[in-house]
Amino acid sequence: MPHRPIYLDCHATTPVDPRVLAAMLPYFTEQFGNPASVTHAYGWEAEAAVQQARETLAAAIHATPDEIVFTSGATEANNLAIKGVAEAYFAQGRHLITVQTEHSAVLDPCRYLESLGFAVTVLPVQPNGLLDLNQLDKAIRPDTILVSVMAANNEIGVLQPLAEIGALCHQRQVLFHTDAAQAIGKIPLDVEAMQIDLMSLTAHKIYGPKGIGALYVRRRQPRVQIAAQLHGGGHERGRRSGTLYTPQIVGFAEAVKLALAEQEAETQRIRHLRDCLWQQLQVLEGIEINGDYTQRLAGNLNISVAGVDGQALLLGLQPIVAVSSGSACTTAKIAPSHVLLALGRSPDMAFASLRFGIGRFNTLDEINRVAAATLTTIRSLRAV
Numbered sequence: 001m002p003h004r005p006i007y008l009d010c011h012a013t014t015p016v017d018p019r020v021l022a023a024m025l026p027y028f029t030e031q032f033g034n035p036a037s038v039t040h041a042y043g044w045e046a047e048a049a050v051q052q053a054r055e056t057l058a059a060a061i062h063a064t065p066d067e068i069v070f071t072s073g074a075t076e077a078n079n080l081a082i083k084g085v086a087e088a089y090f091a092q093g094r095h096l097i098t099v100q101t102e103h104s105a106v107l108d109p110c111r112y113l114e115s116l117g118f119a120v121t122v123l124p125v126q127p128n129g130l131l132d133l134n135q136l137d138k139a140i141r142p143d144t145i146l147v148s149v150m151a152a153n154n155e156i157g158v159l160q161p162l163a164e165i166g167a168l169c170h171q172r173q174v175l176f177h178t179d180a181a182q183a184i185g186k187i188p189l190d191v192e193a194m195q196i197d198l199m200s201l202t203a204h205k206i207y208g209p210k211g212i213g214a215l216y217v218r219r220r221q222p223r224v225q226i227a228a229q230l231h232g233g234g235h236e237r238g239r240r241s242g243t244l245y246t247p248q249i250v251g252f253a254e255a256v257k258l259a260l261a262e263q264e265a266e267t268q269r270i271r272h273l274r275d276c277l278w279q280q281l282q283v284l285e286g287i288e289i290n291g292d293y294t295q296r297l298a299g300n301l302n303i304s305v306a307g308v309d310g311q312a313l314l315l316g317l318q319p320i321v322a323v324s325s326g327s328a329c330t331t332a333k334i335a336p337s338h339v340l341l342a343l344g345r346s347p348d349m350a351f352a353s354l355r356f357g358i359g360r361f362n363t364l365d366e367i368n369r370v371a372a373a374t375l376t377t378i379r380s381l382r383a384v
């Protein structure tokens, strides 16, 4: 394979851990049954594997297995949560609340609901990326049915105060959904302690396969209703039809199991790498960090660089390091990141931004090489 850049884009996706792949492989060939086949051993084996995975995932977030609905990923889970709640509760109210820094897989379903006649309040964030709970409190109306606030931001890694938001929502009798695609396996998540009613998950940000995720849907206190968005065979208790993808489900659970077992040690190691990168970059003037430095995922560093063109910066770094500016989903469009604009960054500073996502397989040597290359690139661009 030709020389490839160092991969520091772990918020976009991660490689499948070889241990995850090993767990998945038998379910492609030997144990290939349909988990919905109840008349023979092939089906029973697959169903047992799915049930085991369901238990692992539920335990990881302090839920019960029947509260896990498998989906194709966090995009689908967000759509199912937001549209599913809107459709099930519209008689009680037609107002939803979310936040400017959310992923497009939350913002776009909300915009779609607006087109159907729902009202959506999109709250701003503070300059550090954190939601102001007083603003949330004031935004809740008698007709509010759902608050959707992400756990960890995919661009700036900022961690929202889930427990405080959950407590406020339950006190005001509003459902609380959180997109935890970037958080699962990386920070402790507890749907009871945090009073979360719906939570979107995905496997491919934590060394699991792409194309698999889940929606947690609370079944007790309160029993949350969602209207299915995919109709068919009535799988997942009618909440999401479609034959369950056993190998992906097994891989998802294995990825979560590994991430939890290694969470403490891995977080420390990755945070150290991130701090080393930031320390080395800080020697230059005019480099600003985006988002709160402490309330943040260990592997995230997002900076804006004054006095350089954002495109030129990315192009200059391309041979050395795989990073992104803004989110992977929006970089195809030439528009400054909506997340950085929400922090109050100027369009120029939002354009001239770099998102480093450090992960399980990165080394200190790689971080040092990336730091050196980034400094060289910025210096040469500024000299022009």
Ligand SMILES: *Cc1c(COP(=O)(O)O)cnc(C)c1O
Residues within 6 Å of the ligand: 011, 012, 072, 073, 074, 075, 076, 103, 105, 150, 152, 153, 154, 179, 180, 181, 182, 201, 202, 203, 205, 211, 212, 213
């Ligand atoms: C990656 C991501 C998604 C989309 O997840 P998919 O499983 O790729 O559909 C949604 N929200 C956040 C915060 C993400 O980081």
